[in-house]
Amino acid sequence: MTNHKPKAFLFDLNGTMIDDMAFHNHTWHNILTQDLGAKISFDDVKKQMYGKNQDLLERVFGVGHFSQEQIDQISIEKEYRYQAAYKKHLTLIAGLGDFLNQAQASGIQMAIGSAAIPFNINFVLDNLKIRSYFKAIVSAEDVTNSKPDPETFTKGAEILGVAANDCVVFEDAPKGVEAALNAGMPCVALTTMHTQEEFGDYPNIIAFIKDYTDPALQQLF
Known part of the structure; x- marks a missing residue:
């Protein structure tokens, strides 16, 4: 885990916030x-x-x-x-609700950077009533080049007004981790869909977690 305290969290959506x-x-x-x-x-x-x-x-x-x-x-x-x-079956991954509250209370800005279309992003945010946590939402329709291109995450950081190295990305897919790497951002990898071994040796991964109850995440605050 990094000793550098982040100013922003950028979340992928599917497989990262919900286990779908x-x-x-x-x-x-x-x-x-x-x-x-x-x-x-x-x-x-x-x-x-x-x-x-x-x-x-x-x-x-x-x-x-x-x-x-x-x-x-x-x-x-x-x-x-x-x-x-x-x-x-729609529900947040275990511990994420408390984690979002803690991040908000700590003054950490949050954004969604997803390859999903707005139809799917709205389905999640509105049914789970979590839209208010996010100051930026970057969808498939907002970028020219999708992951592993960094555009999804660099655009999210730009909207928040936060430098790349002050962000932490949360991802569940190797290509998403690669997108974060290409954006110059450290990444927490969730093992909802892929095993730790399937992620290979991306140097920007600062932690592997099963869900947001992992105590390692407290080092981000």
Whole structure:
């Protein structure tokens, strides 16, 4: 853990604030294989779940396979199915509510930096009533280049008016950790979807946690 006290926390959303990535994985696997005819395993879908929905479709099928209209239709259908399946399970990862309160009381600014579309971000923030904690929200629609490009996190820090090295990113995906690294930001990695070994040796990881009850997080305050 760092001795440098951060001024801002930047949170990825899915898999980082809520433990929902298995629902995304199942929904994508069903759409890719049953609706679209892709020959892809469940585990391979898991490896492709980073960045924007369009980026995922282009990695699986190739650039130009779908029109932009088709991509938009597939993307929103996927999110409707995901939300229908996940809504009754919607809850913050253990300890996060208290952690958000502690950060706010400590004067630490907070932002969301997610590759999700606003439709999904609003689904989480409004149903869990946590929007008031965040002074900046950066979604897939706010960036040109998705993770592992640093734009999601650099834009969040810019909106908050905080330097990169004064931020700590919270992420659950290796490509998200890489985006934080490319932004020059230390990162706390959550092992909700990936094991510690799957993250490799990113030098900006300052802690691995299962959830926000981990006492190591107190060193950030």
